[in-house]
Structures are given as structure tokens and as C-alpha cells.
Amino acid sequence: MTSTAYSTRADTTTATVDSSPDESAPFAGDAGPFRRRRPVALVGAVAQRTAAIAALLAVWETFPRLNLVDPTFLPPLSQVIEAWWTLATTGQLAQHVEASLARSLSGFGLAILVAVPLGLLIGWYRPVATLLNPLLEVFRNTAALALLPVFVLILGLGETSKIAIILYGCAWPILLNTISGVRTVDPLLVKSARSLGLSPLRLFGKVVLPAAVPTIFTGIRLAGAYSILILIAAELVGAKAGLGYLITYAQFNFDVPDMYAGIITISAIGLVINQLLVLLEHRFSSWRTS
Amino acid sequence: MTAKISFQGVGKTFSSRGRQLSALEDITFEVRRGEFLALVGPSGCGKSTLLDLLAGLSAPTTGEILVDGAPVTGPGLDRGVVFQQYALLPWRTAQANVEFGLEAKGVARRERADRARHFLDLVGLSGFGDRYPHELSGGMKQRVAIARSLAFDPDVLLMDEPFAALDAQTRDSLQDELLRIWERTNKTILFITHGIDEAVYLGQRVAVMTSRPGRIKKIIDIPLGSRTETEDLRSDPTFARYRHEIWTLLRDEVVKAQAQEHAADHWGTAGERRPRWHGLARSRPPRRGRRPGPAPTSDHQEAGVD
Numbered sequence: 370m371t372s373t374a375y376s377t378r379a380d381t382t383t384a385t386v387d388s389s390p391d392e393s394a395p396f397a398g399d400a401g402p403f404r405r406r407r408p409v410a411l412v413g414a415v416a417q418r419t420a421a422i423a424a425l426l427a428v429w430e431t432f433p434r435l436n437l438v439d440p441t442f443l444p445p446l447s448q449v450i451e452a453w454w455t456l457a458t459t460g461q462l463a464q465h466v467e468a469s470l471a472r473s474l475s476g477f478g479l480a481i482l483v484a485v486p487l488g489l490l491i492g493w494y495r496p497v498a499t500l501l502n503p504l505l506e507v508f509r510n511t512a513a514l515a516l517l518p519v520f521v522l523i524l525g526l527g528e529t530s531k532i533a534i535i536l537y538g539c540a541w542p543i544l545l546n547t548i549s550g551v552r553t554v555d556p557l558l559v560k561s562a563r564s565l566g567l568s569p570l571r572l573f574g575k576v577v578l579p580a581a582v583p584t585i586f587t588g589i590r591l592a593g594a595y596s597i598l599i600l601i602a603a604e605l606v607g608a609k610a611g612l613g614y615l616i617t618y619a620q621f622n623f624d625v626p627d628m629y630a631g632i633i634t635i636s637a638i639g640l641v642i643n644q645l646l647v648l649l650e651h652r653f654s655s656w657r658t659s
Numbered sequence: 660m661t662a663k664i665s666f667q668g669v670g671k672t673f674s675s676r677g678r679q680l681s682a683l684e685d686i687t688f689e690v691r692r693g694e695f696l697a698l699v700g701p702s703g704c705g706k707s708t709l710l711d712l713l714a715g716l717s718a719p720t721t722g723e724i725l726v727d728g729a730p731v732t733g734p735g736l737d738r739g740v741v742f743q744q745y746a747l748l749p750w751r752t753a754q755a756n757v758e759f760g761l762e763a764k765g766v767a768r769r770e771r772a773d774r775a776r777h778f779l780d781l782v783g784l785s786g787f788g789d790r791y792p793h794e795l796s797g798g799m800k801q802r803v804a805i806a807r808s809l810a811f812d813p814d815v816l817l818m819d820e821p822f823a824a825l826d827a828q829t830r831d832s833l834q835d836e837l838l839r840i841w842e843r844t845n846k847t848i849l850f851i852t853h854g855i856d857e858a859v860y861l862g863q864r865v866a867v868m869t870s871r872p873g874r875i876k877k878i879i880d881i882p883l884g885s886r887t888e889t890e891d892l893r894s895d896p897t898f899a900r901y902r903h904e905i906w907t908l909l910r911d912e913v914v915k916a917q918a919q920e921h922a923a924d925h926w927g928t929a930g931e932r933r934p935r936w937h938g939l940a941r942s943r944p945p946r947r948g949r950r951p952g953p954a955p956t957s958d959h960q961e962a963g964v965d
């Protein structure tokens with residue numbers, strides 16, 4: 370019973386600020402963090418995982434060369450890598466990556482700073498929840514990118530609007546998961562802590578918060594992915610640097626290999642950020658096994 | 660003998676979805692200082708509710724509960740609660756879980772660690788301090804929970820079916836260990852159980868409750884002497900006699916509770932769907948040397964219930 374209490378948390382969320390499937394399912398698609406594999410099986414798994422990627426890269430290299438696709442629109446991989454190398458060695462790439470990461474991480478970091486405390490507040494204090502629920506319902510069902518023009522209109526084309534839209538998009542998964550994390554703390558743990566005469570504040574610090582941490586981190590991991598997705602869209606308009614800018618600019622100038630180099634870089638960054646956050650998430654929820 | 664705990668006309672009414680549900684009515688009884696009192700009653704009769712009131716987790720609708728002559732107004736470290744589902748903090752090690760109560764009490768860090776180790780030793784978990792709850796068996800988890808409640812040294816231990824989820828062997832050994840600890844520490848223990856055997860084996864007295872709304876039907880003295888010094892007490896004919904007496908008292912209440920539940924089902928308001936009286940079916944027959952005579956056999960029991 371005690372152990373299953375944690376696996377059902379997503380279902381037990383109160384109806385009102387119920388997170389959307391994508392944002393809430395804290396367990397969706399997560400392979401068990403510490404599932405032990407035998408070395409042979411591990412090698413097998415690695416081979417299996419890389420097979421599809423390798424095939425894709427092979428197709429990318431050969432198809433344009435065999436003229437199965439138009440090499441003007443999809444140059445062979447080797448050309449793209451060459452272009453990437455040039456961008457990297459001339460320092461252009463670093464400049465774009467820096468601009469992008471600065472935006473992404475500021476928006477993401479600010480989202481954590483805003484959404485975690487707010488989520489804790491909403492999850493823990495009923496009156497705050499009742500007050501803010503209708504507002505949350507309206508806004509969380511509005512796609513972040515739909516609001517991009519509004520942000521640009523109000524905050525201008527500069528950095529502020531870009532960081533603001535990333536902040537906005539990242540805040541939702543964090544906020545909803547934090548609320549759900551606080552709400553679904555095993556009531557027996559709360560009861561048991563109350564029986565020790567703990568004050569509400571200490572109860573929150575010693576029981577509710579630690580219990581919610583894994584769910585909060587799930588939200589943070591999702592937000593990390595969002596920060597990259599939204600970043601690119603934000604950089605498509607009115608930017609003078611950044612990977613999104615590089616991609617659109619290259620496309621505009623018909624510098625197709627450069628465009629793909631930008632795309633590859635952004636997916637590599639997305640992958641790395643996600644892996645880092647997955648590691649972090651597991652680190653903080655290792656007790657939630659079994 | 661002085662009363663450690665005194666229930667005076669205690670009643671508890673829940674109102675849920677506009678309906679009033681009287682869980683407890685006019686509960687009046689006393690638990691003596693240093694006594695081990697077992698409490699049995701049909702499922703849903705309000706045992707856990709009674710324990711919550713005594714723990715100060717909720718307030719009675721009528722009446723008053725006194726501990727050491729002072730009314731209970733909230734939770735306190737003079738009472739330690741042990742729950743059936745252990746309620747251990749899964750992100751803390753066994754050691755840190757035991758220290759939890761000590762933190763609440765404001766014990767200094769150094770002393771906390773020493774005391775936690777001491778109580779883990781006491782419940783037979785030396786060397787398991789750095790294990791997380793999910794790395795422990797059910798029996799071990801309950802030992803940790805007991806150690807946690809003992810560590811902050813409450814006068815009163817409140818236990819709500821603490822051994823119900825454990826297998827028979829583990830339950831037997833934990834029962835004996837609990838008795839040993841009780842004899843050594845002089846705590847007052849209120850022990851809720853579904854097992855008649857368990858109640859007779861552990862309790863100096865056994866309080867039997869009526870079906871809902873719960874009242875104390877009868878309190879039976881079990882003058883069996885020290886359990887830990889008597890070999891195979893459960894096969895003693897006197898043991899069987901008490902067991903039968905309580906079983907008879909309960910049977911009537913179980914029948915009533917069933918009738919209630921059926922009525923509730925019929926009206927579609929069944930609050931809980933649980934085995935009506937798992938205790939009767941679950942309680943073990945004496946381990947060996949069962950004697951012929953008026954003592955109820957387990958067949959007799961099950962036939963009587965189902």
C-alpha cells in the first residue's frame with residue numbers, strides 16, 4: 370500500500386488544477402531509473418538504440434548522392450558536417466549557441482524561481498488555489514506560442530520578450546507538477562507527522578516538500594525541453610543572433626548546409642539538456658523505487 | 660490504580676456530503692497507567708476514529724478525553740502512534756526515520772543519532788540504520804515505526820492494527836517483542852486489532868466495541884500473567900475460554916454490522932466495502948495442543964460468520 374501510493378499520484382490529483390496529460394504524467398515513458406542490466410544486454414541495448422540513428426545518417430548521406438532526393442534541399446550529411454565545422458572554427462557557432470543558451474537558461478531559470486514557490490503556495494493553501502484556479506485554467510489552455518505576438522507587441526522585439534515567452538512556456542509544466550506533487554503527498558505521512566505535533570510550517574518543510582520533490586523535478590525536466598522548443602520559435606522573429614536566427618537566416622540566403630548545421634546543433638543541445646535533467650531527476654527520486 | 664487515559668462520554672459525528680454519520684457514541688472507559696489494553700470491534704465501528712481522537716488528530720463532537728487528568732487538545736509527544744501502514748518517510752533511511760520524532764521533540768543532533776541507534780537495536784534492527792524503507796521487509800518497516808515511536812519516549816503508545824499486514828511468523832515474533840518492550844518500559848499501550856487471538860495474547864484487558872455507532876460493549880480482564888514467561892500460552896485452556904468469550908461478544912456485533920452494510924448497500928450509500936469481519940476468519944487457531952471441549956474451533960468460527 371505504501372509503495373503503491375506513489376504510483377497513483379497522477380490519478381489522485383484534484384480535479385481543478387489537473388495537469389494536462391503531457392505535462393502531468395510524471396511517469397510516462399520513464400524507464401526504471403535503476404533497472405539493472407547485465408553487460409551483454411547493455412551492449413545489445415546500445416546497439417539497438419544506435420541502429421536507427423545510424424540508419425538515418427546513412428540514408429542522409431546516400432540518398433542525396435544517389436539523387437533520390439534533391440541535394441539542393443537536402444545536401445549529403447558530409448557537406449552539412451563540413452559546414453558545421455566551418456561555423457565552429459570561425460567562432461560563429463559559439464556566438465549563436467551562446468546567445469541561444471543565454472535566453473533559454475534565463476527563461477528556464479526564472480520559470481523555476483517563479484513557478485516552484487507559486488506551485489507550493491497553490492498546492493498547500495486551499496484559498497490561494499480557489500482564487501487562482503480559474504485563471505490557471507484559462508491560461509494553461511492557451512498555447513504559449515499563440516501568445517508570442519502579444520509578448521512582442523508589449524515587450525518589443527528585444528531580449529525581454531524572448532526570455533519572457535520562454536519563461537511563460539516553461540512555467541506551466543513546473544507549476545502544474547509542483548501543485549500536483551504537493552496535493553498528492555501520502556495523507557498517512559502527513560497524519561503521522563501531525564501526530565508528532567509538528568507545526569504546519571515544519572510539516573511542510575519536513576514532509577510535504579521532500580515528498581513533492583520528485584514530481585517537481587519531472588516538471589523541471591519537461592520545462593527544459595520546452596525551453597529549447599520555444600527558444601527557436603522566439604528567435605525566428607527579430608533576432609540578430611542565436612541558433613533560431615542562424616537557421617532562418619541560412620534558409621533565407623539559401624545556405625542550406627548551414628541551415629542543417631544549425632538544426633543539428635539545436636537538437637544536440639536539446640538532447641544534452643534533457644539527459645542532464647533526467648539524471649538530476651533520478652538523483653532526486655531514487656527513493657521512489659519499488 | 661490511577662487512570663492514565665480517561666474517555667468521558669466521547670462521541671464523534673462525521674458529516675460528509677450532507678449526511679450525518681455517528682461513528683462513536685458515549686464512549687466512557689479508562690486505561691490504567693502502564694496497562695496494555697487491547698481494543699477489538701467490527702470493521703467500521705470507529706476504532707481508528709477513537710484512536711485519532713486520543714492522538715489529538717481530530718476533536719470529539721461530545722465529551723472529553725483526559726490524559727493524566729488533562730484534556731487532550733491536540734497531538735503531543737506524550738502519545739506515540741503506530742499505524743498499520745508504517746507511515747515511514749520513504750526518502751529517509753531507517754535511522755533518519757527514527758530521528759524524525761526526535762527532531763520534532765527538539766533533541767540535539769548528536770543525541771538524536773545515538774538514541775535512534777539505541778532504539779533500532781532494541782527492535783532488533785542493528786546494522787539496518789542506513790537502509791531505505793523500500794529496502795526493508797514489512798516486518799522490518801513496522802519495527803522501524805515502533806522504534807520511531809519509542810525513541811521520543813511517549814508515556815502512551817497508540818497502535819492501530821500494527822501487525823495486520825504482516826505474515827503469521829513475523830506477527831508472532833513482533834507480538835512477543837512488543838510485550839518485552841512494554842514490560843521493560845512501563846508504557847501504557849492501547850492496541851487496536853482485528854485478531855481475537857492477538858487481543859487475548861497481548862491485552863491485560865480487552866475492550867470489545869459494538870457495531871456503529873461504536874460504544875464500549877464490555878471490557879474483559881485477561882488475568883493470564885506474563886506472556887513472555889509462559890510457554891505456549893495460546894494453547895492454554897484459559898486462553899481458549901477468553902477467546903471464546905470475546906468471539907461470542909463480537910459475533911452479535913458482526914451480524915448487526917452486516918445488516919447495516921446491507922441496508923446501506925441497498926440504499927446505495929455504502930461507505931466502505933470491506934470484509935465484514937476479517938478478524939474472525941483470520942484469527943489463528945491455537946498453535947498446538949488444542950484441547951477438545953467447549954473451546955471454539957476455527958471451523959466453528961468461520962461457520963458462525965459466513
Ligand SMILES: Nc1ncnc2c1ncn2[C@@H]1O[C@H](COP(=O)(O)OP(=O)(O)OP(=O)(O)O)[C@@H](O)[C@H]1O
Binds near residue numbers: 680700701871
Ligand atoms: N473523515 C471521515 N469522514 C466521514 N466518515 C468517516 C471519516 N472517518 C471515518 N468515517 C466513518 O466512520 C466509521 C468508523 O470508521 P473507522 O475508520 O474509525 O472504523 P474502524 O473501526 O477503524 O474500521 P476498520 O476496522 O475497518 O479499520 C466508518 O463508517 C467510516 O466510514
Ligand SMILES: [Mg+2]
Binds near residue numbers: 706707708819
Ligand atoms: Mg481502522
